[in-house]
Amino acid sequence: MPARSPLSLAALASAAVSGLEPMRTQLLDATADDIDTALIEDNLSRHWVVRAPRNNVASMRLDAESQLIGQLRSWLPFGMPEAEGVAPLRSGGRALVHRKLPGRPIRPLELLHRPTLATAYGQAIAAIHNLPTRLVEEAGLPVYTAEEYRFRRLAELDRVAATGLTPVRLLTRWEHAVEEVGAWRFIPCVVHGDLAGDNVLAEGEEVTGVMEWSETRVADPADDLAWVSIGATETAMGPVFTAYTAARSEPVDVDLRRRARLSGEFAIARWLLHGVHTDDSAIIDDAVQMLADLEAGVGDEPW
Incomplete structure (x- = not known):
């Protein structure tokens, strides 16, 4: 309609x-x-x-x-x-x-100059990930094991490759990442699923609200760190991950940051898939340009 x-x-x-x-x-x-x-x-x-x-x-x-x-x-x-x-x-x-929730959207780059807000942001994500998984199960939302989620990424990668619009170097990088089984040994937790754009609000140095919970699932915690991982500098990421790790009730796996970066890169690929699915040439062109920029940025570096 x-x-x-x-x-x-x-x-x-x-x-x-x-x-x-x-x-x-x-x-x-x-x-x-x-x-x-x-x-x-x-x-x-x-x-x-x-x-x-x-x-x-x-x-x-x-x-x-x-x-x-x-x-x-x-x-x-x-x-x-x-x-x-x-x-x-x-x-x-x-x-x-x-x-209307109070506050304004957080932007990744501002975390570099506002370490107190970066700490609050990391603690807010940890609070979501510390939720009992039964709350998501009882709401009838998706629940994945680590292995199931890795296979989900593999299937997604196949769909991206089938478009013929993704640089070969990126596809190779992502294939190596998904096929490295040891990097996917995480403890699934409650994941918001869409901590990007205008969905995290702050007032002063505090996180005041989180919007858009329709993508919530039990899955890889890296997904909720994807947006800031790809949008902020390594220096800005430090306080976020330090606060997040300290506030988590479960141990944080050693490959979390790598998968967070990967998830951020995959978000661009999903934008391409959305454009192809809806036959929207403007979205396709936007995604193709973003993928080209990403390829230029990562070069031949390992994932």
Whole structure:
């Protein structure tokens, strides 16, 4: 279905939360392209976020996320998008409305100049990874063993190679990484799955909120360190990993940082796959350029 207008999203927010009278509405870019998202300011100067799925798959993801957040809210030291109201949709499913979380998105490079924030960021990721895995299992979300996850990466690599759009040196680098069995001996844990872009919020030197929990799973902890591993300098990464390691309840495996970098590189490959799947030439061109830049950056260095 086509994207909803700001007016229709404002109407959904008003229907979902008693006493919410929209005054201003601003469309927001969503992580998923099958969910319409808007920021609402009401007559009491309160700020809300409304999210409305466009199809049944997106609707199931939002419902699973909402159920999971209900179970996690007492375990984590930062805010999450906990629904305060829902509104049924004519197409089926429901729109969810939550308060806008305080803070602004963290950018990887700022961690270099703000070691206290880098420490808080590492501790926030550790708090997620320390969650009991049963919470994810009970929410019906994916659970992988280390070996299953390695095979998942292999299958993903095959799909990337089949596009014919990835530099050979990168494919060779990734093949060596995935085939090095010893580097994949990690203890699976709760993984957020999408700690990138605007999904981690900070105010001052503290992490105040984490958004977008629909990709949560029990899997490789390296995935949640991928974004900062590929976006920040090695110097900035030091405080993050030191704080993360100290705060983890389980031992951190010696290959975590290597797999985190690999996961960050794979994110570009997944962007390419998304473009191919949706037949979006703009996304494909963007991903091909990013892969070329990545190849130039890593050269012939081992993974």
